[in-house]
Amino acid sequence: MQWHTLAPNDVAKEAHTDLAKGLTTEEAKKRLKRFGYNELKEAKKQSALIVFLNQFRDFMVLVLLAATIISGFLGEYVDAIAIIVIVIMNAFLGFFQERRAEKSLEALKQLSAPQATVLRDGEWMKIHSQELVVGDVIKFTSGDRIGADVRLIDAKGLEIEESALTGESVPTAKLATPLANENTAIGDLHNMAFMGTLVTRGSGVGVVIATGMKTAMGQIANLLQEAETVTTPLQRKLEQLGKILIIVALLLTVLVVIVGVIQGHELYEMFLAGVSLAVAAIPEGLPAIVTIALALGVQRMIKKNAIVRKLPAVETLGCASVICSDKTGTMTENMMTVTNIWASGRMWTVSGTGLELKGEFYENERPINIKKEAVLQQLLTFSVLCNSSQIKEKEHRRYIDGDPTEGALLVAAAKAGLTKAQLESEFTVEQEFPFDSERKMMTVIVKDKSGRRWIITKGAPDVLLEISGHIWWNGRTQPMTADWRKTVQHVIHAMAGKALRTIAVAYRPLTAKEPIPSEKEAEKGLTLMGIQGMIDPPRPEVKKAVQQCKEAGIKTVMITGDHLLTAKAIAKQLGILPPKGKIMDGPTLSRLSVDELEEVVDDIYVFARVSPEHKLKIVKALQRRGHVVAMTGDGVNDAPAIKAADIGVAMGKSGTDVAKEAASLVLLDDNFATIQSAIHEGRNIYENIRKFIRYLLASNVGEILVMLFAMLLALPLPLVPIQILWVNLVTDGLPAMALGLDRAEENVMRRRPRHPKEGVFSRGLGWKIVSRGVIIGIVTLAAFMTVYERSGNNLAYAQTVAFATLVMAQLIHVFDCRCERSIFDRNPLGNMYLVWAVLLSLLLVLVVIYYPPLQRVFHTVSVELLDWILIVGLAALPTFLFAGSFLTRKSRTNML
Ligand code: ATP
Numbered sequence: 001m002q003w004h005t006l007a008p009n010d011v012a013k014e015a016h017t018d019l020a021k022g023l024t025t026e027e028a029k030k031r032l033k034r035f036g037y038n039e040l041k042e043a044k045k046q047s048a049l050i051v052f053l054n055q056f057r058d059f060m061v062l063v064l065l066a067a068t069i070i071s072g073f074l075g076e077y078v079d080a081i082a083i084i085v086i087v088i089m090n091a092f093l094g095f096f097q098e099r100r101a102e103k104s105l106e107a108l109k110q111l112s113a114p115q116a117t118v119l120r121d122g123e124w125m126k127i128h129s130q131e132l133v134v135g136d137v138i139k140f141t142s143g144d145r146i147g148a149d150v151r152l153i154d155a156k157g158l159e160i161e162e163s164a165l166t167g168e169s170v171p172t173a174k175l176a177t178p179l180a181n182e183n184t185a186i187g188d189l190h191n192m193a194f195m196g197t198l199v200t201r202g203s204g205v206g207v208v209i210a211t212g213m214k215t216a217m218g219q220i221a222n223l224l225q226e227a228e229t230v231t232t233p234l235q236r237k238l239e240q241l242g243k244i245l246i247i248v249a250l251l252l253t254v255l256v257v258i259v260g261v262i263q264g265h266e267l268y269e270m271f272l273a274g275v276s277l278a279v280a281a282i283p284e285g286l287p288a289i290v291t292i293a294l295a296l297g298v299q300r301m302i303k304k305n306a307i308v309r310k311l312p313a314v315e316t317l318g319c320a321s322v323i324c325s326d327k328t329g330t331m332t333e334n335m336m337t338v339t340n341i342w343a344s345g346r347m348w349t350v351s352g353t354g355l356e357l358k359g360e361f362y363e364n365e366r367p368i369n370i371k372k373e374a375v376l377q378q379l380l381t382f383s384v385l386c387n388s389s390q391i392k393e394k395e396h397r398r399y400i401d402g403d404p405t406e407g408a409l410l411v412a413a414a415k416a417g418l419t420k421a422q423l424e425s426e427f428t429v430e431q432e433f434p435f436d437s438e439r440k441m442m443t444v445i446v447k448d449k450s451g452r453r454w455i456i457t458k459g460a461p462d463v464l465l466e467i468s469g470h471i472w473w474n475g476r477t478q479p480m481t482a483d484w485r486k487t488v489q490h491v492i493h494a495m496a497g498k499a500l501r502t503i504a505v506a507y508r509p510l511t512a513k514e515p516i517p518s519e520k521e522a523e524k525g526l527t528l529m530g531i532q533g534m535i536d537p538p539r540p541e542v543k544k545a546v547q548q549c550k551e552a553g554i555k556t557v558m559i560t561g562d563h564l565l566t567a568k569a570i571a572k573q574l575g576i577l578p579p580k581g582k583i584m585d586g587p588t589l590s591r592l593s594v595d596e597l598e599e600v601v602d603d604i605y606v607f608a609r610v611s612p613e614h615k616l617k618i619v620k621a622l623q624r625r626g627h628v629v630a631m632t633g634d635g636v637n638d639a640p641a642i643k644a645a646d647i648g649v650a651m652g653k654s655g656t657d658v659a660k661e662a663a664s665l666v667l668l669d670d671n672f673a674t675i676q677s678a679i680h681e682g683r684n685i686y687e688n689i690r691k692f693i694r695y696l697l698a699s700n701v702g703e704i705l706v707m708l709f710a711m712l713l714a715l716p717l718p719l720v721p722i723q724i725l726w727v728n729l730v731t732d733g734l735p736a737m738a739l740g741l742d743r744a745e746e747n748v749m750r751r752r753p754r755h756p757k758e759g760v761f762s763r764g765l766g767w768k769i770v771s772r773g774v775i776i777g778i779v780t781l782a783a784f785m786t787v788y789e790r791s792g793n794n795l796a797y798a799q800t801v802a803f804a805t806l807v808m809a810q811l812i813h814v815f816d817c818r819c820e821r822s823i824f825d826r827n828p829l830g831n832m833y834l835v836w837a838v839l840l841s842l843l844l845v846l847v848v849i850y851y852p853p854l855q856r857v858f859h860t861v862s863v864e865l866l867d868w869i870l871i872v873g874l875a876a877l878p879t880f881l882f883a884g885s886f887l888t889r890k891s892r893t894n895m896l
Helices: 008-014 025-035 048-054 059-073 077-111 216-221 233-262 267-281 286-303 312-317 374-385 404-415 420-426 461-466 482-497 542-551 564-573 586-591 594-603 612-624 636-644 657-662 672-712 721-732 734-740 765-790 795-816 832-850 852-858 867-895
Strands: 115-120 123-128 137-141 149-161 198-210 306-308 322-326 337-343 346-350 361-363 390-394 397-401 427-436 441-448 453-459 468-473 476-479 501-510 526-535 555-559 582-585 604-608 629-633 647-651 665-667
Touching: 008 149, 008 198, 048 077, 059 077, 059 267, 077 286, 077 721, 149 427, 198 427, 233 267, 233 286, 233 312, 233 672, 267 672, 267 721, 286 306, 286 312, 286 672, 286 734, 306 672, 312 647, 312 672, 322 612, 322 672, 337 374, 337 404, 337 482, 374 404, 374 420, 374 453, 374 501, 374 526, 390 404, 397 404, 404 501, 404 526, 420 427, 453 461, 461 468, 461 482, 461 501, 461 526, 482 501, 482 526, 482 564, 542 555, 542 672, 555 564, 555 612, 564 582, 564 604, 582 586, 582 594, 586 604, 586 612, 594 604, 594 612, 612 629, 612 636, 629 636, 629 672, 636 647, 636 657, 647 657, 665 672, 672 721, 672 734, 672 765, 672 795, 721 734, 721 795, 721 832, 721 852, 734 795, 734 832, 765 795, 765 867, 795 832, 795 867, 832 852
Parallel strands: 322 555, 322 629, 468 526, 555 604, 582 604, 629 647, 647 665
Antiparallel strands: 115 123, 115 137, 137 198, 149 198, 306 665, 337 346, 337 526, 346 361, 390 397, 427 441, 441 453, 453 501, 468 476, 501 526
């Protein structure tokens, strides 16, 4: 089909759709069923069986299996079968952990799936791009990624960057008119837009003509390689650490075996014990548990409206030392209401809040009759004509379809009885140059019924003042003298000083014959008409969030396109600007180099009247000062700064696709406070990872040392191989995972941010692991020796007691790991997952100690009740020793 040659109506006919109403939901469903989802096929994933079998790929597990089979042949059936069963159980544990991790990551991917704005049943709505079908009418604006191949039926200043398809990175201007037949190369199809390409400017509407693998992208992509899994810095560090730990564990095991053999143990016996020890001591579950902790943390963040798009961001969040945040919508409600209007030297105030269309106009606090105020009416009329938003209603709820700033202007005009529908019947818009944050203005060219034409521009008053040669005074134009300029500036300052966001309107008449000027030509030589000031109240929760960030050693910086005084007033209300804090404006920022900015950046808390490209400079200067920077943004031009920041943050509601793609964190509610809770969660996740590393490694050190000490002291084996394996299975699995689900300690947001280069074992973790491991080894051996001697060398009994002590010591230690300081700092029942995990582990140990059929398998005997006092006492001893030493240290420091 030569879609590009057809007129829009024929496109609709061929695609069986209605340009005014789109498809019906029912028809769309039918088409979706018939033609499938609008997605590119991905390479197949690993099957569950492969993931399961991969669990056996570990070298030591294979050695263990081989050793077991040999022992089976030597007649030790029970041992052999039991060991194999444990190995399989271990594989299942690994398998479920890995699957769980993968599923969570998959769910995350789904959440950040792209969306499209589609016309269905006559209403514009947002759906997942996946659900687009041929015939759908979709619209897009700058920053959107096109969801399917479309034939354009409307294009307003539309430019699309198609490098994904053509390799050409300069955006192509698009239009909606039919083309001649011969233009068939993708780069020449100027009235079509293709899946995966990017709108860099303007806006457009198009009819979907191909989806999924039938799109131009689908045809070249064939089979997309599965996106590579991203690992976080910590995961990579742990991978390296894992390798070192394997070597250390193996060396120690070999040492155990050699010493054992020298002391007279049989080589065969020592070999199996050694291999079991190696399997137990190697923390093979660590990577999967880290992934689960990361993924579960990420899910907790989703509940708080923060979506992590890139897993490494979870860790970086904990290091953030500066948050640079947009003001409008992120720190404020983005619910604007015009309260003040100035024109011709007169100031009116307007009553009414929000989207209420009723309100009174006052001058000098006295109500006025708006019908008699031609000046005011003219200003309001122009601000409605130069406006691409609309007031709409759905299910009895009024909302603004478009920009809230423009919405406020519409509402103010409606209060004077001027509606967009009515004005659009009187005027036609010949051209529109959309708003962008760079120019800080927008322009339309309109014509009324009698053929009179105007250029109307609205935008930041200080910018409009620069390009206005005249001022409108009581219906007449006067040259803009220095005095007039001062008067206008005075008004701007007065409004901005009250935290009002200001918008000015200016115009220039055009003769009937003048051709439509370019954007540059249109936006000069204007006549300034008046200024409207609107309030945008701060979000109530932001002040507290800013305060909490401050306590956590994180500086908040406000970045806004608004006027300096508006920004200052709001920054003060929110507690962002300290008494000696400085403000910098865009023009000053432009003049400074990154080096110069670096010198002063630490003192600046507010950047006002900035353009998006300034943000990159700010990020760079802060990073050079050694900061870890979070930067928010929503538009196309924000993307470079979002990418360059350590944590790029995009707005979920108002953000463009480009900003979201560049970001590592997306705020579903566009709210500053959400960044603060994400940082809180990020710190917590990192702490949880440290908790179970501490737990797992201390346990493993304990396991190895109890064997090593026994061999050195020429004692019999304190644990048989199968007991070692059982300890590993019971203690490594559930309790470690439960630690990953722990809540943050109270003081987590009262510490300074973590240094990004900080090692895993910093802040005393390495010492805690080794010292605790040594003591667990010692108490286990002590229990073994005491009972061995007392019972007249009853080896099976002594081994059972050692087994019980080792497990108990680990299950008590797991509660220690919840706190950086002492176990007594936190309620042990604070993490019920952990309590249940520990109880279950305990049960699994009691079963093998007391259930006769399992006693045979595990070489255990029933332990007398009184001996549990010895077991629990010794197992709990390390906790009291450490807590005691902590408390004495604390009281000593208190005394000092
Ligand atoms: P922040 O960075 O805090 O979100 P902002 O994004 O609102 O601020 P911009 O949108 O760049 O900043 O707006 C800068 C200025 O441009 C505003 O102060 C206002 O004067 C003007 N402005 C904003 N929106 C429009 C619009 N739709 N049409 C014309 N002018 C606008």
